Structure formats: C-alpha cells, structure tokens
Amino acid sequence: MNQKANTKSGFVAIIGAPNAGKSTLVNALVGEKVSIVTHKVQTTRFQIRGIAMIENAQLVLVDTPGIFKAKDKDRLGKSMVHAAWTGVDDADAIVHVVDAPAFNRQTHGDGTSQDRLSLEDTERVTAGLALRKRDKTYLALNKIDELEREQLLALIAHFDATGVYQHIFLISALNRDGVQDLVSEIVKEMPEGPYLYPPDQAADIPSRLMAAEITREKLFLRLHDELPYASTVETEKWTRQKNGDIRIDQVIYVKRPSQKPIVLGKNGQTIKDIGAKARHEMQEWLGCKVHLFLFVKVREKWVDDPARYLQSGLEFDV
Ligand SMILES: Nc1nc2c(ncn2[C@@H]2O[C@H](COP(=O)(O)OP(=O)(O)OP(=O)(O)O)[C@@H](O)[C@H]2O)c(=O)[nH]1
Numbered sequence: 001m002n003q004k005a006n007t008k009s010g011f012v013a014i015i016g017a018p019n020a021g022k023s024t025l026v027n028a029l030v031g032e033k034v035s036i037v038t039h040k041v042q043t044t045r046f047q048i049r050g051i052a053m054i055e056n057a058q059l060v061l062v063d064t065p066g067i068f069k070a071k072d073k074d075r076l077g078k079s080m081v082h083a084a085w086t087g088v089d090d091a092d093a094i095v096h097v098v099d100a101p102a103f104n105r106q107t108h109g110d111g112t113s114q115d116r117l118s119l120e121d122t123e124r125v126t127a128g129l130a131l132r133k134r135d136k137t138y139l140a141l142n143k144i145d146e147l148e149r150e151q152l153l154a155l156i157a158h159f160d161a162t163g164v165y166q167h168i169f170l171i172s173a174l175n176r177d178g179v180q181d182l183v184s185e186i187v188k189e190m191p192e193g194p195y196l197y198p199p200d201q202a203a204d205i206p207s208r209l210m211a212a213e214i215t216r217e218k219l220f221l222r223l224h225d226e227l228p229y230a231s232t233v234e235t236e237k238w239t240r241q242k243n244g245d246i247r248i249d250q251v252i253y254v255k256r257p258s259q260k261p262i263v264l265g266k267n268g269q270t271i272k273d274i275g276a277k278a279r280h281e282m283q284e285w286l287g288c289k290v291h292l293f294l295f296v297k298v299r300e301k302w303v304d305d306p307a308r309y310l311q312s313g314l315e316f317d318v
C-alpha cells in the first residue's frame with residue numbers, strides 16, 4: 001500500500017503593528033533571511049513571501065508591512081497598510097504578531113509614545129480581524145524573552161476575551177522559542193494540495209529587489225534617526241561578469257538635498273560602510289563575489305510617483 005502522505009500547502013499571512021517582529025518570525029520560519037529587520041517601525045514596505053518546508057507541507061509565509069493609522073496625505077503609508085490587509089484576505093491562515101512587552105508597558109501606564117502607538121495599532125488589527133470573522137486566526141505574543149510569567153497571563157486573558165483568535169501562542173521570534181508549536185498548529189490546519197513553489201526555493205522576491213532591500217536595511221540601521229523612512233533604494237543594473245562575479249549598481253534615493261551629505265558622510269565614509277555591510281551580505285546570499293556601486297540621488301517626489309510603487313509591488317491608488 002502507498003503510505004506516502006499527501007502534500008499540503010497554503011498561504012499564511014503574518015500581520016501586526018509596526019516593529020512587532022513579523023519579519024523576524026518569517027525569517028525564523030523559513031530558516032534563512034528573506035525579509036529585512038530593523039529596530040525601526042515601518043521597515044517592511046510590501047508583501048514578501050518566504051517559503052518554509054515542514055515535512056509534507058509547504059507554508060508560504062506572507063510578511064506584510066505593519067498596520068498603522070496612515071495619515072490622509074501619506075500615500076506610501078496607505079498603500080503599505082493596504083498591502084498588509086490584502087495579505088490577510090488572500091491567506092489560508094493568519095498570524096497576528098504582537099509586541100507583548102510594548103503592550104504590557106502601555107497597559108501599565110509606563111509606555112513610551114511608540115508603545116502607545118503600538119498598542120493602538122495592535123487593537124486596530126484585532127478589530128480588523130474581528131470584522132473578518134475568519135477561522136485559522138492565531139495570535140503570537142512575541143518577545144516573551146522580555147516578560148515575566150504573570151505579565152503574560154494578563155495579556156493572554158486580554159486577547160482571549162476578544163474572541164478573535166482560535167489559539168494564542170507565546171513566542172520569541174528572536175530565540176525561536178515557542179515557534180515550533182505555532183508551526184505545528186498551522187501545518188495541521190493547512191489544506192491538502194500540491195506545492196506552490198519548488199521545494200528548494202526560500203523566497204519569492206526578485207533578486208534585484210532583494211539586493212535593494214539588503215542595502216535599505218544597512219542604510220536604516222546606520223542612519224535610523226537622521227533619515228526619514230521615505231528614503232528608498234533601487235537596483236539599476238545587475239551584471240554577471242565573465243569571471244563569475246556579480247556587479248550591482250544601486251541608487252539610494254533621498255527626498256531632500258540636505259539628506260544627501262548625511263548618507264555620504266564625511267569623505268564618503270558613511271556610504272562606504274553601508275556599502276561594505278550590504279556587499280558582505282549579498283556575497284553570502286549569492287555565494288559569489290559582488291562588486292557593489294552605490295549612488296545617492298535626490299528625488300523629491302518619489303512617494304507620489306506611480307512607477308516607484310509598481311516596482312516594489314505596491315498599489316499606488318489606494
Ligand atoms: N527581544 C526580542 N526582540 C525581538 C523579537 N523579535 C523581533 N525583535 C526585534 O524587534 C525589532 C523589530 O523586528 P522586525 O522583525 O523588523 O519587526 P516587523 O514587525 O517586521 O516591523 P515592520 O516591518 O517595521 O512592521 C527588531 O529590532 C528585532 O530584533 C523577540 O522575540 N525578542
């Protein structure tokens with residue numbers, strides 16, 4: 001008799017407030033870095049699909065931008081939030097990731113202004129999920145490495161009372177604590193069906209875009225306080241050289257002329273450091289030598305330019 005288990009596959013949307021740890025969780029599940037992570041809010045700008053193979057199941061993890069209250073005029077923000085909810089509506093299962101320590105601080109009155117926003121955004125996500133009334137909706141209370149047991153129990157009680165979630169998991173995406181239980185539950189609930197991607201593929205993101213994301217991560221890590229989040233990176237050229245090396249030319253776009261010297265740094269030292277870190281990571285990812293050329297340009301209107309949105313898979317008019 002043929003005992004071979006049938007294959008399962010499906011989309012799992014990872015949503016939550018900015019900075020909750022969604023991309024960290026996706027990377028932990030995939031087992032390699034497919035989505036950039038920084039300590040800054042609004043790091044992820046569009047849907048990124050990471051692919052995890054777990055026994056006979058293929059989980060397509062859809063990392064989404066954080067859900068927040070975008071101001072009327074904030075076109076980039078609005079299209080990011082739209083991309084996040086689209087991920088939810090297309091998914092077989094939903095994982096709502098919460099920054100549990102931030103939520104805990106805010107409910108005890110000792111939160112920062114960012115904690116307050118995080119709590120408000122978390123409640124916005126819960127409300128959005130309540131409207132959708134979907135099954136296979138899970139809560140992942142993240143960053144439990146920073147919390148005491150009693151604090152966790154209070155949070156569980158709070159979220160349980162909303163009636164939105166079928167299961168609540170306690171995880172540390174950073175240390176992978178509790179991640180296995182979450183995965184087992186998701187796999188159990190995935191529909192049977194053929195794999196959606198080749199089993200050895202880790203991500204569904206074009207290489208040029210991934211390369212741009214790597215540089216954007218290094219840029220944000222280096223210049224978090226000095227640059228507005230609207231700075232962006234684009235890969236202009238990608239050339240495989242005769243000797244097998246890859247040459248990548250990228251442009252860092254800033255919004256104002258005054259931001260250009262910040263990115264360049266004294267004697268070009270800042271951009272040199274950013275470039276060296278990005279190149280190092282690209283070499284690990286691509287498994288060959290990379291020659292990276294970075295240019296800085298000012299483009300005041302990029303957040304209003306439809307072409308830029310299409311390039312990263314965002315919808316302009318939302
Ligand atoms: N202590 C702790 N920190 C974590 C954990 N998971 C993520 N972080 C940190 O939280 C910060 C945000 O992580 P990201 O994965 O970029 O968060 P995100 O939800 O994808 O953020 P956006 O893309 O901006 O919406 C980073 O500094 C992570 O290192 C965790 O389990 N424990």
Ligand SMILES: [Mg+2]
Nearest residue numbers: 022023043044
């Ligand atoms: Mg992210």
